[in-house]
Amino acid sequence: MWTERHRARHAARLKHMVSSYAVREVADWLERADPPNSDGATPTLAVVQAIAWHLRVGGGWRALPPGMPPWRTVYGWFRRWQALGLFGRMMRDLARLRRRAAGRKADPRLAIIDTQTVKCIPVRGPRGFDAAKRTLGRKRVAMVDADGNWLAIAVVPSKAVPPTGPGA
Numbered sequence: 170m171w172t173e174r175h176r177a178r179h180a181a182r183l184k185h186m187v188s189s190y191a192v193r194e195v196a197d198w199l200e201r202a203d204p205p206n207s208d209g210a211t212p213t214l215a216v217v218q219a220i221a222w223h224l225r226v227g228g229g230w231r232a233l234p235p236g237m238p239p240w241r242t243v244y245g246w247f248r249r250w251q252a253l254g255l256f257g258r259m260m261r262d263l264a265r266l267r268r269r270a271a272g273r274k275a276d277p278r279l280a281i282i283d284t285q286t287v288k289c290i291p292v293r294g295p296r297g298f299d300a301a302k303r304t305l306g307r308k309r310v311a312m313v314d315a316d317g318n319w320l321a322i323a324v325v326p327s328k329a330v331p332p333t334g335p336g337a
Contacts, residue, residue, distance in 0.1 A: 192221050195259070202255050211238045211246075219243040257321070264318040277314035285309045 196217040205213070219237040223230065230240045237243070250256060265275040287306050312321040 192217050198259055211242050216243050216246045220247055260319055264320055267318050271316055279315050280312050280320055282312050
């Protein structure tokens, strides 16, 4: 049941404030981890805002709205940070901070792995057939600690080869 407290928590203004704060925090972290080489480089905050918009909306990189940096710049920074492994490192740092805030040791001793098969169309990327669920698509694999903090996440093909034979 929706109460005034729930309505206030899910207000669009509050969500925007939280997301803009999170984008600033991510931009500051990335700028410390991989500072730009020149003073004329595109500001990191603008690039992270464009990446956040792309992740929220989806679609192609070329569909970035006017007012954001050029798509090639945003995509270039995204690929650079991905190749350097900064997103994974940021996720691990965040999990450590959350564990310390909860009064636990920084590194977990227990991890839980879960997979989920997702149907997908044959557009791009690897996909396969999950015989147990009879689904053509990919698997999302997530590893979390006992508190539910993400430690690792990956998207892999379900299996390499679809079934063949009389029962297929």
